[in-house]
Structure formats: C-alpha cells, structure tokens
Amino acid sequence: QVQLVQSGAEVKKPGASVSVSCKASGYTFTDYYMHWVRQTPGQGLEWMGYIKSDTGVTKYAVNFQGRVTMTRDTSTSTAYMELSRLKSDDTAVYYCARGHDVLTGYYALPPPDPWGQGTLVTVSS
Amino acid sequence: SYVLTQPPSVSMAPGQTARLTCGGHNIGDKSVHWYQQKPGQAPVLVVYDDSDRPSGIPDRFSGSNSGDTATLTIIRVEAGDEADYFCQVWDTNNDRYVFGTGTKVTVL
Numbered sequence: 001q002v003q004l005v006q007s008g009a010e011v012k013k014p015g016a017s018v019s020v021s022c023k024a025s026g027y028t029f030t031d032y033y034m035h036w037v038r039q040t041p042g043q044g045l046e047w048m049g050y051i052k053s054d055t056g057v058t059k060y061a062v063n064f065q066g067r068v069t070m071t072r073d074t075s076t077s078t079a080y081m082e083l084s085r086l087k088s089d090d091t092a093v094y095y096c097a098r099g100h101d102v103l104t105g106y107y108a109l110p111p112p113d114p115w116g117q118g119t120l121v122t123v124s125s
Numbered sequence: 126s127y128v129l130t131q132p133p134s135v136s137m138a139p140g141q142t143a144r145l146t147c148g149g150h151n152i153g154d155k156s157v158h159w160y161q162q163k164p165g166q167a168p169v170l171v172v173y174d175d176s177d178r179p180s181g182i183p184d185r186f187s188g189s190n191s192g193d194t195a196t197l198t199i200i201r202v203e204a205g206d207e208a209d210y211f212c213q214v215w216d217t218n219n220d221r222y223v224f225g226t227g228t229k230v231t232v233l
Contacts, residue, residue, distance in 0.1 A: 037222075045168070045211055045224035061221050095167055108215040109222070111158035113179065115167040 002026040004096050004116035011122045017084040020119045022096030029077035030054040033099030035112040036070060036081045040092040048094075051079060054102050086123045093118040127216040129225035136231040143199040145228045147212030150193060155214045157195040159188060162227075163208045171210075172197060199230075207232050 007021040022034065036048040049060035051070040058070045069082045079096055097112030130148040137143055147157060157175050160168035170179050172188040175195065187198045199206055212225035 035222075044226055045213075047222035047224070059220070062219075108156055108217055111160075111170055111173050111213055112222075113170040113173075115169075118167050 002098060002114055004098065004114060006094075006096060006116040006119045009120040009122070011124065012086050013125055014087055014123055016086050016123075017082055018086060018121050019080055019082045020094050020096075020121070022079045022081070022116050024077045024079070024098070027098075029072075030074055031101055031103075033102065034070075034072065034079040035097045035099045036068075037095045037097060037112070037115075038092040039095065039118075040089070042089070046092075048081070050099055052102055053079070083121075086121075088123050091121065091123045093120050095119075126219055127214070127223050129212055129214065129223055131210075131212060131225040131228045133226070134229040134231065136233055137202055138233050139202060139204060141202050143202050143206070143230055145197040145199075145210050145230070147195040147197070147225050148193055149195075149214065152193055152195050152214065153191045155190075155217075157188065157190045158213045159186075159197045160211045160213065161206075161208045162211065168211060202230075202232055204232050206230060 003025045005023045010018050012018050030053045033050045033052050035050040039045050048064050051058045060068050067084050072079045095115045095118050097115040099112050100110045159172040161171045162168040171182050171186050175190040176188040185200050189196050209227045209229050211227045216223045
C-alpha cells in the first residue's frame with residue numbers, strides 16, 4: 001500500500017533552517033506530485049507547495065516563496081522540504097502528501113492523499 | 126483570497142446524524158474535498174469531488190455542494206467518528222489549496 005514516512009521531530013533556533021524528508025513506498029515515486037502542508041494551532045492547515053516528482057519542477061505558495069525549497073531524490077523515492085530563516089510562528093507539524101499523477105492535467109488539482117505521519121518542527125530560542 | 130468557513134464544533138449522541146458545513150463564495154462552482162483528522166494523526170480523505178468516497182470509507186459519509194455551502198453528512202454517528210473535519214478546495218484564481226478552519230465533532 002502507499003506509504004509516506006517522514007523524518008523525526010526537530011528543534012531549531014530562530015534564523016536557522018530545517019529539512020524534512022518524506023520517503024515514499026508502494027507506488028512509482030516519479031509518477032506523482034508531492035505536496036507539503038503544515039498545520040499550526042493558529043493558522044490551521046496551510047499548503048506550502050508541490051514538486052513534480054519526475055522533473056523536479058516546483059510550485060510554492062506565495063507565503064513561502066523565497067524561504068522554502070522542495071527537492072527530491074528519485075533513487076531513494078524521497079522528497080525533501082527545506083524551510084529557511086525560521087521564526088517562532090513556523091512552529092508546526094509539517095506533512096508531505098501524495099498529489100495527482102504527472103501525466104494528467106487538471107484545471108483544479110485533486111486533493112492530496114495519502115499523507116505522511118507528520119514532523120513536528122519547534123522553533124525556539 | 127478565497128476563504129472557507131466552518132463552525133468550530135458540533136456534538137451529537139451516537140446514532141444521530143452530523144451535518145458539517147463549509148461556507149465559501151460560490152463554493153458550488155468548485156470541487157470540495159473533506160478530511161478527517163483524529164488526535165495525533167494525519168488527515169485522511171473521506172470525501173472528494175463534493176460527494177465521492179475513497180475506497181475504504183464507509184457509506185455513512187456523504188457530501189453535497191451547492192450555492193455558498195458544502196456539507197459533509199455523517200449518518201449513524203459512532204464514537205470512532207470523533208475527530209476534526211476540514212474542507213478543502215483548489216483556489217483556481219490563486220493556484221493554491223485552501224483549507225477550512227475545521228470542525229471538531231464530539232460524540233456524547
């Protein structure tokens with residue numbers, strides 16, 4: 001079955017960067033997009049962007065442009081999300097979630113499913 | 126930017142019907158998806174494209190969408206349905222996913 005396993009919790013200081021990994025199994029990694037979503041008590045669920053797993057093309061949400069970088073390693077079926085210049089309100093659970101297949105174009109993207117188990121990132125001095 | 130509004134909480138006794146709403150301007154023109162999130166777990170898709178269910182989701186879950194309101198209906202509510210429920214759409218004007226604020230379902 002499709003499974004996304006994320007890296008463990010992180011504690012970072014303000015101004016630092018964090019990298020979260022997401023290892024996929026149970027499907028052909030390069031056949032699907034991968035999304036990143038974060039969840040905070042204050043802002044709820046917030047979409048961060050996606051990476052097209054075959055080409056590495058990315059699209060980032062406006063709120064994160066300039067601070068987020070999404071990459072992938074097709075040899076290990078792993079996606080990565082790096083967030084830089086961390087602030088205290090970046091404290092959140094970060095999720096990866098499988099998107100739609102790379103061959104189909106959509107006017108409105110289908111919902112990401114399934115999701116990884118989440119990675120808690122705490123930003124504190 | 127597009128905003129989705131959900132009531133913070135609803136509660137009901139086991140066996141009753143829960144109707145969770147998701148409000149948005151002309152949301153009936155969009156495809157609405159619903160996620161269930163239990164404490165400490167990742168969201169799970171329970172309804173997509175307004176009213177379709179992924180495999181493995183009980184037919185007690187159904188959805189509808191018209192005008193400015195989408196609705197997730199859970200019939201014969203069980204204790205295991207206690208969770209937060211989020212609606213979601215793709216905002217085509219801004220090319221991004223938008224999530225609702227979430228509704229906490231409590232089974233009394």
